[in-house]
Amino acid sequence: MVRAKIDMYHLNLFSIRKNLIIRLGYRSWRKRCLIRLSAVISRLYTFGIIGFIVFNASGRNLYAHPHVFIVQRIEIVFDDQGLSGFKMRWGFDEMFSSMITGDYDRNQNGRLESTEVQTIKEKAFNYLSNYNYFTFIKIDGKPFAVKYIKDFAAILENNKLIYEFFVPCHVAAIRQFKKIIIATYDPSYYTAIFFAKKRPASLSLSEPYDVRSTTRQDKTTSTYYGMVHPWALFLEFRLKQ
Amino acid sequence: MKKYLSLFILLLPALSLGQGVWAQNPFMSKNPQKQIKQAPVLPNKFLYKIVIWQQQLKQKMSELIREVRTTGNIKPLMFLMMLSFTYGAIHAAGPGHGKFVAMSYFLSRKASIIGGLLFGTFIAFFHGLSGAVGVLGLRYIIQKSVSETLGTVTTVTQIVSFGLITLLGLSILLKNGYTLCFKRTSNPDTKNLKESTKRFLPWAVAVGLVPCPAVVMVMLFCLSMDALTLGLLLAAFISLGMAATISFVVIAVVMGRGFSLRAFSKKRAEIAESILGIVSGIIVTVLGSLFLITAIG
Numbered sequence: 001m002v003r004a005k006i007d008m009y010h011l012n013l014f015s016i017r018k019n020l021i022i023r024l025g026y027r028s029w030r031k032r033c034l035i036r037l038s039a040v041i042s043r044l045y046t047f048g049i050i051g052f053i054v055f056n057a058s059g060r061n062l063y064a065h066p067h068v069f070i071v072q073r074i075e076i077v078f079d080d081q082g083l084s085g086f087k088m089r090w091g092f093d094e095m096f097s098s099m100i101t102g103d104y105d106r107n108q109n110g111r112l113e114s115t116e117v118q119t120i121k122e123k124a125f126n127y128l129s130n131y132n133y134f135t136f137i138k139i140d141g142k143p144f145a146v147k148y149i150k151d152f153a154a155i156l157e158n159n160k161l162i163y164e165f166f167v168p169c170h171v172a173a174i175r176q177f178k179k180i181i182i183a184t185y186d187p188s189y190y191t192a193i194f195f196a197k198k199r200p201a202s203l204s205l206s207e208p209y210d211v212r213s214t215t216r217q218d219k220t221t222s223t224y225y226g227m228v229h230p231w232a233l234f235l236e237f238r239l240k241q
Numbered sequence: 242m243k244k245y246l247s248l249f250i251l252l253l254p255a256l257s258l259g260q261g262v263w264a265q266n267p268f269m270s271k272n273p274q275k276q277i278k279q280a281p282v283l284p285n286k287f288l289y290k291i292v293i294w295q296q297q298l299k300q301k302m303s304e305l306i307r308e309v310r311t312t313g314n315i316k317p318l319m320f321l322m323m324l325s326f327t328y329g330a331i332h333a334a335g336p337g338h339g340k341f342v343a344m345s346y347f348l349s350r351k352a353s354i355i356g357g358l359l360f361g362t363f364i365a366f367f368h369g370l371s372g373a374v375g376v377l378g379l380r381y382i383i384q385k386s387v388s389e390t391l392g393t394v395t396t397v398t399q400i401v402s403f404g405l406i407t408l409l410g411l412s413i414l415l416k417n418g419y420t421l422c423f424k425r426t427s428n429p430d431t432k433n434l435k436e437s438t439k440r441f442l443p444w445a446v447a448v449g450l451v452p453c454p455a456v457v458m459v460m461l462f463c464l465s466m467d468a469l470t471l472g473l474l475l476a477a478f479i480s481l482g483m484a485a486t487i488s489f490v491v492i493a494v495v496m497g498r499g500f501s502l503r504a505f506s507k508k509r510a511e512i513a514e515s516i517l518g519i520v521s522g523i524i525v526t527v528l529g530s531l532f533l534i535t536a537i538g
Binding site for chain 2: 065068094100
């Protein structure tokens, strides 16, 4: 039955086409088809172009502009009260690393001595205090501004520059879960920060506590004109029951 | 309806006033960039992807540059040039690079596709060239720390560039205002290649004057390995890649403008052209002044 219907349908289509060809002549029919096709292509093209202009001109889409790339690892450090803070480890891309070491590894021995580290801290790190050291913390939904850091170190590993520093953030542990979000991003988007694929976060001195942590995009935060949800570490901890 | 839609589309760039960004290196910059807070809009997955592509391309480029330099093997050179071109093309899809100013400029006048291609190429060429010249000048002539001094150089070039853009915006505004009020004839068609080049060159210089940080980093990386020629070669290919993207955007505007104005009768199209020119002039002037104020402040 169905097969018969399909055959009838094909037959109808075929007969319509055949009639057209007979009535208008094959050449004329072909010409019309070509005109129609070119009209369709031209419309699609116009919409494509207009769409592209809108896409660009509205300024909300293709504005990806990082020049520096960081792969980070976060060590979550606890003490006897609860959370003590976060030890950040930023691994820079080779090109930025060479720019910094070209200027500050004075003796060019491929190692950074303490005086050189101090210079790097002064000239290529301290300005990040203007940006909360790219570290934006929320404790139970309330923002916690990172005003200072401790124990800055700059290391060269396999031609890559590493920054290590400690972000103090004291949160006492209680019986209920405390929820902390640590989003790391450069608000000017000159720098793109990713979590390392392997071991993006680790725990230190966390035995007295129940700890849950995961890394994912922080959908509650938008940066760069609302186009980017930064990646964040979601941490929950409480006293062991 | 079609006419209003066309005009609306042509005026869309005005909606994104103030969204162009010329970010400075936050690691070296004493003055924090002023943040413009906006309500969150839909995040863009494509945006995230092109950031990841840039990271991967940059990583691969570093590895290949090191390989070429340490082994003396020139086999990866062709691949390296292709990577540099791709990196330039993807990188120029980001903010800055004069796309917005170029679009506004081409909205204000009739132009040929070759004109658009030339303009995009000139902008990318000057943007890349200023990066390469900046690095070489600082390293070999002034002999100063590039990472420290480049911030100052960028600020100075930004002030000059934005000042010129503001002046050029004013010139578009006045010219089209005069045409609308007194002349009622459309802008001359810039199909003559020599004419186009003469007209576009000051714009391209003004827009491309600010050194490209991507070129700067590649140059510095190559210089750290005493590979000046390789650095210049890669800078050229990055610039070519940027030229492809900027030209593509500009050509799209040239063609889109043509298609949209066809919806009007000849007389109305002339008036629409002048209005478009005035709006473009205002956009460029306002943008130029905003950026200038930010750069000076």
